[in-house]
Amino acid sequence: MTTTLAVDCMGGDHGPRVTLAACRNFLEAHPESQLLLVGAPDALAPLKHPRARIVAASEVVTMDDHVEVALRKKKDSSMRVAIQQVKDGQAQVAISAGNTGALMALARYLLKTVEGIDRPAIATHLPNARGGDTTVLDLGANVDCNEQHLLQFAVMGSALVSALHEGHESPSVGLLNIGEEVIKGNEVIKRAGELLRAAAAAGDLNFYGNVEGNDIFKGTTEIVVCDGFVGNVALKTSEGVASLISGFLKEEFARNALTKLAAIAAYPVLSALKKRVDYRRYNGAALLGLRGLVFKSHGSADEFAFEQALNRAYDAARHNLLDRVQSRIAHARPLLAGAGGDAQLEAATN
Amino acid sequence: MTTTLAVDCMGGDHGPRVTLAACRNFLEAHPESQLLLVGAPDALAPLKHPRARIVAASEVVTMDDHVEVALRKKKDSSMRVAIQQVKDGQAQVAISAGNTGALMALARYLLKTVEGIDRPAIATHLPNARGGDTTVLDLGANVDCNEQHLLQFAVMGSALVSALHEGHESPSVGLLNIGEEVIKGNEVIKRAGELLRAAAAAGDLNFYGNVEGNDIFKGTTEIVVCDGFVGNVALKTSEGVASLISGFLKEEFARNALTKLAAIAAYPVLSALKKRVDYRRYNGAALLGLRGLVFKSHGSADEFAFEQALNRAYDAARHNLLDRVQSRIAHARPLLAGAGGDAQLEAATN
Known part of the structure; x- marks a missing residue:
């Protein structure tokens, strides 16, 4: 076909x-x-x-x-x-x-x-410590979201993950927030948490609860939902950190003759690492x-x-x-x- | 004393x-x-x-x-x-x-x-690729900010940097946004951009313009201002990426006998790197x-x-x-x- x-x-x-x-x-x-x-x-x-x-x-x-x-x-x-x-x-x-x-x-x-x-919404996926990917949305399409939009993102993200991954019929969803506790966040986030909990109680979503920025890369949940402004900042920030660290690595390995030798010894490791954190591999976001x-x-x-x-x-x-x-x-x-x-x-x- | x-x-x-x-x-x-x-x-x-x-x-x-x-x-x-x-x-x-x-x-x-x-506001600093630090505020104190608050953060951030760093009387300020262009962002961010440009025109601030998440770690500006929700997510996300990459490094070096030998050769480099990206070193945020x-x-x-x-x-x-x-x-x-x-x-x- x-x-x-x-x-x-x-x-x-x-x-x-x-x-x-x-x-x-x-x-x-x-x-x-x-x-x-x-x-x-x-x-x-x-x-x-x-x-x-x-x-x-x-x-x-x-x-x-x-x-x-x-x-x-x-x-x-x-x-x-x-x-x-x-x-x-x-x-x-x-x-x-x-x-x-x-x-x-x-x-x-x-x-x-x-x-x-x-x-x-714009959805992409990012690598996580569990060896899988975390699907994050929204990533820049919607800069002023209300709680209904965040619920819609959760539904669309669940659809995306279950469509592309066999056997993931009910992927877990986290709401990106500034703390795990229910009382955290601004008013929109608190109301979105209520909607998502209600959807989970009705059996329509596998809602985990609040997650924080680091949970995207821990792989705490399969899906992380947030408004487009926050998602865009999180994505660009993570690119910035990855670049900074790879720059540091280059600098440290270039420091003297001994470290340059070490770089040769470590070459297979470094290229494997480079491949794993290469942001270009994660290019291509779905408009859902x-x-x-x-x-x-x-x-x-x-x-x-x-x-x-x-x-x-x-x-x-x-x-x-x-x-x-x-x-x-x-x-x-x-x-x-x-x-x-x-x-x-x-x-x-x- | x-x-x-x-x-x-x-x-x-x-x-x-x-x-x-x-x-x-x-x-x-x-x-x-x-x-x-x-x-x-x-x-x-x-x-x-x-x-x-x-x-x-x-x-x-x-x-x-x-x-x-x-x-x-x-x-x-x-x-x-x-x-x-x-x-x-x-x-x-x-x-x-x-x-x-x-x-x-x-x-x-x-x-x-x-x-x-x-x-x-809560202000902290993060390492950047220029070998210095970028001061970021707010980091979690204020989850619903208007443009006046963002202007106040810019003034307080400028005060902090100029107080703690000799010769930095007029540190540059970036407004965290989802693109460099003036037309980007939500309504609060657009109005904050106008206020900051007016302050710069009056000679009271060294406003650079919009910056994106990766600019924090590039060191594009000495100060990055954002609301507390976005700042908290950016901070936690960056911690998450740093942990993920150091986890990947450990995995890759532990893969087989050869890579384990390489780890020994690369030990001084890896510990120098670890020190540079150790988030514990950046602990301690000022309430301004x-x-x-x-x-x-x-x-x-x-x-x-x-x-x-x-x-x-x-x-x-x-x-x-x-x-x-x-x-x-x-x-x-x-x-x-x-x-x-x-x-x-x-x-x-x-």
Whole structure:
């Protein structure tokens, strides 16, 4: 069965130089894939492949374009045309490394949210000490969330994990907070805790309780939910610490002749470590809650990282993530009070 | 000149077992120090030292006591009595590893905030890739901040850095956000950006602009301001990543006979690294904006970590941090519109 990905080849910090190289590698690795390369035909001409086809788009959404510009002015942007391919059934999933806010807004506008979901969320996974991954959402789409949104994130995160991991039908959910105790946190977090406890009591969620920032990497729960501002800060902070430590390691091994010898002895260990903490491996975040699949790559992704995002999008499409998320949300709909109709309207007019 | 510290010896996860051992080491290392050991006399009797004196307190604020309990019920808690020593001029600074919310509330109630400051902030510093430290505030005291609070944090952070670091009269301030662009962030963050830019235009702050989570560890700015919820998550997340990476390192070096040999060769490098990323070294956060000095230790601090907090409190008292912060705030008072009187009332009645 062939799976078709629509790739916004113009997005991100590096554009076609990175995206085309990644697409070429991806095509080699996945004989059942097809790519729609979306962007300026001249820029995309260098990639000739029997399973790749160029879809022309004359404009590019830049990293600092306002959402309004992406929605109302640049109607032929590569980002928009890529999402349109999903809407039109030409592709099963769209991928872009462009401006997150614009991607979210365009995806909402073109694809609409699933009934019961106010706002789509961005979910990614991070490595944990148990040797597995922790799925974290939201990561930047929603900067002012209420308790209903956090509950929706919990439901969507549960759907994502159970869809992509066999035998994880009821993954555990933690609410990111500043302490484990129920009394901790701001008002939204406290009310979200009440909603999540009620959902757990009703048997619709496996809610663990409050977790703290370090629990993401301990793997205390399979899923951690938080608002997009907090999630984005946590993600970037963790990247910063990982870079700092690898910088320290390099400095310490370069200190003198003896430590340089030690570095040679330790080379296999250091490259294994480097691989395990390489943030590029974790590139590729799902936009959840939409009536179509969209994946977001880090804007600064290099060839290797962008290929990971393509892999992730491909896996999601092949695991039929969209149907699974939708049916999970449908099952939990009685929980998701207040969401739905208004959200559709808001998405359409925003 | 003798400097006296009032130590809440009963607070934290471990109580006197850790705090007393740290106090003993601290006294050995600082011949011009005096300690007031606050708590249950029986529990504190084991530490006999000519420069240590027990101040009896019959109650203990537990980690999950509500703020109300600390304020209104346990009027003879070790935490409260330690702060009272500062208020009464018996000590220059108080230190506690107890419940953060209770410590902040008691400190506000007993010491009051400085004119122009609504809410005290918790500031700590974290290592950065430039070989220096980045001061981050707030770290958990204030979970719902408005733009005025963020401006106050910027002023207090600038005061802290300039007081403790010679020649850093005008340290740079970054506003923690989810992107560098001015259009990013939630409404509070956008308004805070406007206030900070206005303060910089008036010459009262060295405002750099928005920074992201990774900039804390890059050292892009000397100070990073954020609300307490976000700051707490960033801090705990960074601890989690550091633990994960050191766990990975251990696993990789233990993998087989060859990697174990490599570990021996790399031992000096690994212990240098361990020292550089040891979170215990960064223990001890200042509560800023009060009319008296209070320091907070991590609740789970061990003997080494608690001693770092004592060291930090001692340095701050000897650098006359209190006067310097107060005079900096006084200078910036025209900036801090709307703060002051109400805050005093709120602090007194909260």
